[in-house]
Every structure is written in C-alpha cells, then in structure tokens.
Amino acid sequence: MNGNHLADKLAQTGNLSDEELTEVLLSEDPALGGYLAAKAREVRERVYGKDVYIRGLIEFTNYCRNNCYYCGIRSGNAHADRYRLDEEEILSSCSSGYALGFRTFVLQGGEDPYFTDERMISIVSAIKKNWPDCAVTLSVGEREKESYQKLFDAGADRYLLRHETADPGHYRMLHPEAMSFEHRMQCLQNLREIGYQVGCGMMVGSPGQRAEHLLKDLRFLQEFRPEMVGIGPFIPHRETKYADYEAGSVNLTLRLLSVIRLLLPEVLLPATTALGTVDPKGREKGILAGANVVMPNLSPTGVREKYLLYDNKICTGDEAAECIRCLTARISGTGYRIVKSRGDHITEDSFDNASDTLMPEVEGATALGTDGTALPQDKV
Numbered sequence: 001m002n003g004n005h006l007a008d009k010l011a012q013t014g015n016l017s018d019e020e021l022t023e024v025l026l027s028e029d030p031a032l033g034g035y036l037a038a039k040a041r042e043v044r045e046r047v048y049g050k051d052v053y054i055r056g057l058i059e060f061t062n063y064c065r066n067n068c069y070y071c072g073i074r075s076g077n078a079h080a081d082r083y084r085l086d087e088e089e090i091l092s093s094c095s096s097g098y099a100l101g102f103r104t105f106v107l108q109g110g111e112d113p114y115f116t117d118e119r120m121i122s123i124v125s126a127i128k129k130n131w132p133d134c135a136v137t138l139s140v141g142e143r144e145k146e147s148y149q150k151l152f153d154a155g156a157d158r159y160l161l162r163h164e165t166a167d168p169g170h171y172r173m174l175h176p177e178a179m180s181f182e183h184r185m186q187c188l189q190n191l192r193e194i195g196y197q198v199g200c201g202m203m204v205g206s207p208g209q210r211a212e213h214l215l216k217d218l219r220f221l222q223e224f225r226p227e228m229v230g231i232g233p234f235i236p237h238r239e240t241k242y243a244d245y246e247a248g249s250v251n252l253t254l255r256l257l258s259v260i261r262l263l264l265p266e267v268l269l270p271a272t273t274a275l276g277t278v279d280p281k282g283r284e285k286g287i288l289a290g291a292n293v294v295m296p297n298l299s300p301t302g303v304r305e306k307y308l309l310y311d312n313k314i315c316t317g318d319e320a321a322e323c324i325r326c327l328t329a330r331i332s333g334t335g336y337r338i339v340k341s342r343g344d345h346i347t348e349d350s351f352d353n354a355s356d357t358l359m360p361e362v363e364g365a366t367a368l369g370t371d372g373t374a375l376p377q378d379k380v
C-alpha cells in the first residue's frame, strides 16, 4: 500500500494500525506530505471553515523551578536574564491586545513559585472582570489539583500543559529525577476532571525521540482527546546539554499536524512560533497542513528576547500591532483568514451548528489594520 492510500484510509476511518501510522511517520515519499495536508484541510474546513483563531500570548515570567534538560529558561541556566511582569503590566498587555481584536489571552510562564494561587487568582479575576467576552488560557506548568480548581473558579477557561512525550523512558531523557512522568499525566487528568479545555503536545525531533515514541504520543492523544494540541519542532538552546543536537524536521512536524487533524478532526491546532523559527514560511505551511490557530506575542517588547526556550526565536522585537499585521497578511496569503473570536473548541455534536458560530467573510489582509492598530470591528 503506498502512502496516499494510507492517507485516504486515515481520512475515511479516522485511524490507522500501529504499523500503518509508523509507515506514515517514516515515509520518505515527498508526495505524501502534500496529500496528507490536502486531506487534513478538507477536515479542518468541514469543522472550522476557513477561520484561523488568534491567541494573545503573554509570557509573564521566565523564572522556573524546574530544570528540563532542553529548555533555555531552566533553573540551571545561570545566564538567563530573569524577569516577571506584575499584574498591571499583564493587564496593560491584555488591554492592547483587546484593542487589536484578541479575544483569548494566554498567560504563559515557567513554574515560578512567586505566582502563588493568590496572585494568579487576582490576575485571572481582573482579566475576566475587565474583558468578560475573552477566554483566559493558562500555561504555567504543574500545580496541585486544588490550585487548578481555584484558578478555574477564578475564571480560567483553558490550560496548556504539554505532555512532551508519552513514553516514560523518553521522558526521563528530557527531564531530571525531580520531575515525574506520572505527575505530569496526573496533572492533565486533573485539569480534564475540573472542566478546563485542555491542551497537550510534544516536541518533534526531541533528543532521543524515535518513531515508536511518536506513535505512543499519537495513541495518547487519541485516548485523552485534548481540545488543543501544540506541537513544534525541537530547537536546541545553547545553554542546555542538548545544545549540539539538530533541530526537529519541518516536514515531519507538518506531516504530524496533518495526521493529528485527521485523528482528532475538531482539535484546535496551532501553527507554532517554533515552526516559524525553523522555516520562514513555517506558520503558513502549518496552516496549510491542517492547523487553525496562531499565537502572536503580546508581551512587552522589552522582555520578549528574555523568554527564550530555544535559540533564534522569531518575533522578539516587533510590537504586537506589527505582529498581528504581519500574521494577518501571511495567513491571508494561504487562503485562510484570521478572525476575531474566542475560538472555542467545537465538539462533534455542534458540527451542524458550526457555521452559526463563524464570523462573516473577511475582506482580505490589505484592508486590515494598515496602520497597525485600527483593525476592523469583526476581524483582525
């Protein structure tokens, strides 16, 4: 059976055997990626139309108590220039983002003990009070279930916690003894039980990763059925033990985006900044492979170059308005359109109503926000 037949089978049945999925992952057939992407686009358009959702990313602390071996802001990196945003600065970023059309704010940071439940509750409550039509996504690592519950009660809607790898042995290669695979998985279960829309995901091409690990990742995603999946290529950081390792493959990342879209048709799937870092057209290619979310940076420009999980990260110097203008043009060039929406997960039950929730037709990037701030009422 050639690769295209496997792509057809995956699109028709929503699944493949272990052997077939492995064949897709390892295939060197250059045509397979394009064929898989076409199938993935059909599925994403059936569920989400042509819409691409934006998330305003606010990287509010690069302090972290952990020492993940691959990460540029791990606690053991004495050269990281540490910073924290205070509540006022975070709210100011949200305010600018709201004016630009963002309706989801993602608060992302290392596991920083300074941000106690009390401080996080205050921040989340203030965002929900000021902008009640917006969703708040948290991405602040592992916490106890009670803590997740308090933040949910304060108004947080979604939580991103990459599982990084579904294989315990591989997890141990990437993380020190103080961290636990079981605890990471338990955190994901806890988030689900509480009622968050949950995102997980993994790096593609991380040190020691083999096809069998990716297969386990895909099986885990099928079983856990997260509302969001974030994947991007591994990119080395010079201050880590994996500094000399090669970055993950763009083509494999794109193929995985398509496979994940076909396995989980309704998933929210970002074309990540990491993908745009290893390939100048990476985010556009990600959208064309089945992704439907982009996450422009809303952090103040003064701190962006300090939040370096990996080297050579893009978009560390531009103002938020410039970022959204650039992305709007890029996405428009793919035939898709950025919309002003919370961009919630659509369940299979709501497929029939999906068109009711979508925004009206966009007029095109050239009409949008040419001064970088004055964007249309219903689009950014």
Ligand code: SF4
Pocket: 064, 065, 066, 067, 068, 071, 072, 073, 074, 075, 109, 110, 111, 141
């Ligand atoms: S990957 Fe996350 S938890 Fe690990 S060191 Fe980096 S910021 Fe901390």
